[in-house]
Amino acid sequence: MTRRIISMVSLLALVVLPASAAKKYSHQEYFEHYEGTSTCLTCHEDEAETFFHSQHYQWTGETPAIVNAEGKELGKKNTINDFCTNPVPAWIGITKNSRGELLSQGCSKCHAGLGKMPSSEMSREQLENIDCLICHASGYNRTLVENEDGSLEWKPILWKNQEGLDSVSKRITMPKRTSCLRCHSGSGGGPNYKRGDI
Numbered sequence: 555m556t557r558r559i560i561s562m563v564s565l566l567a568l569v570v571l572p573a574s575a576a577k578k579y580s581h582q583e584y585f586e587h588y589e590g591t592s593t594c595l596t597c598h599e600d601e602a603e604t605f606f607h608s609q610h611y612q613w614t615g616e617t618p619a620i621v622n623a624e625g626k627e628l629g630k631k632n633t634i635n636d637f638c639t640n641p642v643p644a645w646i647g648i649t650k651n652s653r654g655e656l657l658s659q660g661c662s663k664c665h666a667g668l669g670k671m672p673s674s675e676m677s678r679e680q681l682e683n684i685d686c687l688i689c690h691a692s693g694y695n696r697t698l699v700e701n702e703d704g705s706l707e708w709k710p711i712l713w714k715n716q717e718g719l720d721s722v723s724k725r726i727t728m729p730k731r732t733s734c735l736r737c738h739s740g741s742g743g744g745p746n747y748k749r750g751d752i
Contacts (some may be wrong), residue, residue, distance in 0.1 A: 581724045588719050588723035590682065606676050612631065612672050613630040613672060614629035644660050644705045646698070647706065648706070660695060662699075670683040685708065687722070692722075692752050695711045710722070
């Protein structure tokens with residue numbers, strides 16, 4: 555009898571806990587169609603403002619232990635290191651070899667933004683440049699797209715499939731290790747990117 559009760563409680567826990575955990579972050583009821591970061595900002599503007607000031611978005615931070623830095627904010631965005639050099643000239647773009655094979659899409663491939671260089675001044679444009687889904691949506695992937703005016707932008711692979719994009723964007727989770735590994739393993743997910751740091 556005791557074994558049966560323990561089995562039933564265990565089974566109930568296996569069914570109820572995942573369902574409640576999934577519902578905790580499910581966004582099924584909050585919006586009908588995902589229309590970019592502005593959809594997230596409807597409820598999460600404070601979080602976006604906090605993220606805007608973070609090292610993950612700004613790619614800079616305080617440098618109290620760096621000789622001759624004199625308290626300046628430094629980081630990947632405005633210094634040269636031994637692998638990546640400075641990302642400004644190679645922020646976003648398409649580099650191919652002589653055979654037409656893609657070599658690089660720029661340093662912004664591993665930035666949690668949609669293609670614009672982070673600014674020190676917070677603006678609506680900068681908040682809407684944050685790619686919330688890159689860390690928070692399981693199954694989300696993006697690709698570099700050339701707009702009609704010739705500018706480049708990171709867009710969800712499903713950007714032409716609204717139903718698929720809505721499905722992915724409503725399955726919000728806290729960032730998982732696999733989210734971090736997109737940029738922090740190997741050499742940034744591909745050759746010609748930053749060295750891995752995990």
